[in-house]
């Protein structure tokens with residue numbers, strides 16, 4: 001695209017040259033040049049090679065502070081040389097009251113292009129009136145700006161535009177009156193139709209790429225939000241939509257596509273979309289950085305900012321544009337700077353995803369900074385600076401999307417770590433409890449065994465008691481039948497024990513009982529006998545695998561040992577003897593415990609009857 005037209009700019013003719021008093025005239029011109037240099041301006045010559053021309057160098061302006069001037073008044077002001085060249089060569093004046101008149105004197109040297117398109121490259125001006133006046137007095141008037149319906153534009157394009165008819169070689173005065181509650185920015189450009197078509201195509205392509213990125217990110221994160229239900233994704237989507245709306249509004253696409261019939265919305269959409277975008281950004285930052293957990297004070301400030309933008313958004317529906325927009329614009333700088341502070345604080349507190357967040361935010365701040373720097377004429381206007389906001393915000397949103405993924409991954413890792421640790425702790429506890437339980441069970445079993453043992457033992461002698469004896473004897477009986485082995489049952493009764501008690505006392509009697517029990521147990525060990533205290537001074541023993549003869553021999557040996565050594569008492573030795581009855585239970589017998597005991601008792605009775613201190617078997621005499 002040709003952006004450097006070959007212009008033949010020639011100084012304008014003096015309005016009323018003085019023919020006489022040439023010296024005076026010269027002096028006057030010199031004085032005019034010195035005192036009012038601003039009124040001098042160049043005529044725009046549109047040559048054959050000219051396709052597009054920025055009008056700033058050929059434009060003079062007049063500020064009609066109360067906005068009452070009509071075209072005639074504006075022409076008079078021009079004749080009075082009250083018009084000045086644009087300050088710093090561009091038409092930016094900030095927020096201004098009244099109306100601004102701009103004048104361009106143009107001569108079309110290209111007979112083949114009689115019709116040109118005048119484009120105001122700023123979408124937010126409220127009202128533009130474009131007048132042309134040829135030397136022959138023919139004049140035209142067109143109105144535009146976002147206070148008019150979008151359909152009233154010469155070409156359906158996001159910036160206000162007007163057809164300008166410039167007959168060949170005829171000087172034409174173009175007057176543009178602009179009145180706006182928005183910032184007074186009037187970058188006017190004149191295009192041939194083909195040049196404009198190329199510009200529109202390239203610009204739409206660039207805008208398409210930008211919004212394509214936004215739409216792709218939107219749907220990508222929408223799917224993630226729907227599947228993960230992480231609220232950060234929701235606020236990210238909100239942020240994308242609201243910020244996309246801001247740019248749609250600023251570049252005029254909102255008016256073109258979203259609300260072409262609503263000049264009210266065209267007027268109020270700027271502060272409203274700024275407030276929405278800031279609410280989205282603040283809430284996203286709070287959520288992403290988990291401020292309520294990591295920096296409580298920062299979280300409160302963030303909440304305060306959200307409340308401020310909510311109130312400002314509501315107020316913006318009622319307040320005039322000239323009040324709401326500057327407040328919203330100024331608050332944006334505080335808001336985005338604060339988000340950067342939040343990112344830095346949380347990053348310094350060790351939250352790793354905050355690094356990516358900060359990187360994304362830096363891209364956005366850099367882009368916005370470059371955009372602001374052009375406005376203040378600190379940076380030259382070139383692609384990277386002019387489209388800094390778009391590039392920065394696209395980068396920011398891409399990086400934020402990556403940061404969200406990173407944050408999700410680190411949250412998942414954190415969760416997995418917590419679950420793993422909890423599992424390990426649980427396993428450790430279970431193991432600990434199991435060990436405790438095992439040792440408690442062992443203790444319990446031990447206690448139970450001791451209890452059972454105690455319940456089976458006689459308290460005085462430590463031998464088994466009668467009830468246990470019956471159970472154990474029953475088992476031995478079964479075993480002997482199963483194995484076809486004989487059993488011998490032995491009843492041992494100490495002789496004249498009453499006398500021992502009577503002579504030596506009950507305690508000595510106890511001593512003798514313990515001693516006799518110990519001796520009997522010791523003698524029966526080799527025979528694997530089941531021995532018990534049957535009651536009083538009477539003992540009972542079962543000798544497995546012994547027949548009557550063997551049993552009688554053991555009994556005799558036992559008797560002999562008892563009678564041969566007295567019980568060593570505290571005072572003096574006490575002789576103790578025993579009578580023993582022996583009875584054999586053969587394996588083929590089906591005799592029960594009680595019957596066997598009775599037979600053995602019979603044998604004992606015999607021993608007692610036959611003089612004591614002897615062994616008797618049931619049915620045969622041994623000693």
Ligand SMILES: Nc1nc2c(ncn2[C@@H]2O[C@H](COP(=O)(O)OP(=O)(O)OP(=O)(O)O)[C@@H](O)[C@H]2O)c(=O)[nH]1
Pocket residue numbers: 460493494495496497498499501505506507508509510513535536537608612
């Ligand atoms: N010191 C003590 N004496 C007991 C115990 N159990 C029973 N006796 C005594 O044993 C004696 C048994 O007396 P008797 O049934 O008359 O029998 P004995 O005097 O041994 O006479 P014979 O059996 O006929 O030889 C009683 O005096 C009981 O008090 C005990 O646990 N300790």
